Amino acid sequence: MEIENNIISAVANAIKALYGHDIAPETIQLQKTKKEFAGHLTLVVFPFLKISRKKPEDTAQEIGDYLKKEIPSVVADFNVVKGFLNLVISPASWIGLLSGIQRDEKFGLAAAGEHSPLVMIEYSSPNTNKPLHLGHVRNNLLGCALANIMAANGNRVVKTNIVNDRGIHICKSMLAWLKYGNGATPESTGIKGDHLVGDYYVAFDKHYKEQVKELMDKGMPEEEAKNEAPLMKEAREMLVKWEHNDPEVRALWRKMNGWVYAGFDETYKALGVSFDKIYYESETYLEGKEKVMEGLEKGIFFRKEDGSVWADLTAEGLDEKLLLRADGTSVYMTQDIGTAKLRFRDYPINKMIYVVGNEQNYHFQVLSILLDKLGFEWGKDLVHFSYGMVELPNGKMKSREGTVVDADDLIAAMIDNARKMSEDKINKLTDVSEEEAAEIARIVGLGALKYFILKVDARKNMLFNPEESIDFNGNTGPFIQYTYARIRSILRKAAEAGMPMPETIPATAMLSEKEIGLVQMLADFPNVVKQAGNDYNPSCIANYCYDLVKEYNQFYHDFSILHEEDADKRAFRLVLSANVGKVVRTGMGLLGIEVPERM
């Protein structure tokens, strides 16, 4: 912010004047003063001791004297504690700062221009054989928030999704539907398409296991039984037919995938996530082969005797990696190379971010090297935004044991909870229409879910307790939303009472330390956004919003704004509240969390 820059250049001047040394502004550390000490900003003078050749206290005192003399409009006073120079900033500076924030509608956000870097973010990446679960929810929310944050830092952003729509697992659902489905459709059953298909995937597994057990009872070894079970044989045959473009299999595949996509779209819409461009593995997996063959010709890869194609990564400290099987079919890595090829053809990508769970760290390490070898500019420094697993109190989520938390169920439960919560509380939502009440419940329920997931450092595994569900008190989305709604209420009532938002804040307003603290926190917002972008870390924005709102709540508790007798003070507090509201709305928006006008 401007105040800091003023001080930093003045400090550089001070050191030049006092000790005759030129010093780089970046080496000057200015930080917020701890609450226990008087002052607002603190200069750490330890780094200058070698230059001043004096005791920390004396050095700090001299610099303080210089600042107070040279920039009295900014530095009103100072005190020295050991090697810490605490500066008291003038009220006028704070008022100026707040006015600046007020004027800037897009405070903290940088706009992207035509020549801004183009960042592509891949997230979600579902399989089309089962509905989305809690792990996908974390992925989607992180990906979406990250996209917003990158855009806020002045990048052009393309959100993309790679759908895993082919392979043996898809054939399993198809086969089970043919055998046990009796022609069931989402329309005929009223079941959401992705769930319907998921049910048949489960049905396949159930019948398959029965067959394996039967064979084993007849004395067949387990390994053999797994291969020889009629269902598995049929599924494999179906995959071959699919690869050979069998019209019937393809038609069924298209029909069932269509159901799944309709289901996914509903879930995505409920979560508030979207994509600019969707890729399908059925369309990209052949491209990968081509690219690999290209690499083979250029001598980047090599072929083994059996005909399989490999990359030698021993020079990078890794192993050899298979890229094409002996029969010429592709593996996972091949598909990702193919997808990269298409993406680069479609967009002039400067940076690629993959939002994928940390179980694939090794995969992306390899992919980065391979893409680099193949000549993709962004390959070397592609970002694998790696996030931890969501764990349940009794261990991991396992679909086989039925311990997955379904995304749709979870969203519905959260909205339901929010609705009950608001009805239980003092007569809230009684003066609003049924429609509006439902909308608020949706916003609050999703806010609780999103914030709960996004406030945790993405790298860490996190624990989710579905029984206790998610709290609405304390460090939660609803607490932040609630405070925002209260701020909006203040501004509404002020307007009704004929107290419009002042154009400028009177310079004579007396500021309390709490108010200054709030202005200081507000001014920090652009740095937080920038840091979130540099570190690919949405959680720091979430925690910032909470800190800000908590601080504001204390302020709110102590003061009355509408009944304030001193007009100057009231004007200042209205502007301060409005700006807290603006920054909270912006910050929550970056996370993809809505804030309601009323709750």
Added chain:
RNA sequence: GGUUCCGUAGCUCAGUUGGAUUAGAGCAACGCCCUUCUAAGGCGUGGGUCUUGGGUUCGAGCCCCAACGGAAUCACCA
């Protein structure tokens, strides 16, 4: 076993590029505060050898090394 990540209050988590005698929130427990712009709130009490042991320096929860504990991965699965 190799590689990578993690280890902070009973529980869930923060802790900005190393900064200040006393390491922060929330939940849970206990005690106050609704004639007050929305009590989904505020105030207070108790709760910690920041896994352990070394090192780097004016100064370490943060950086380096080692140990211990946990997770992921190390497939012609995706």
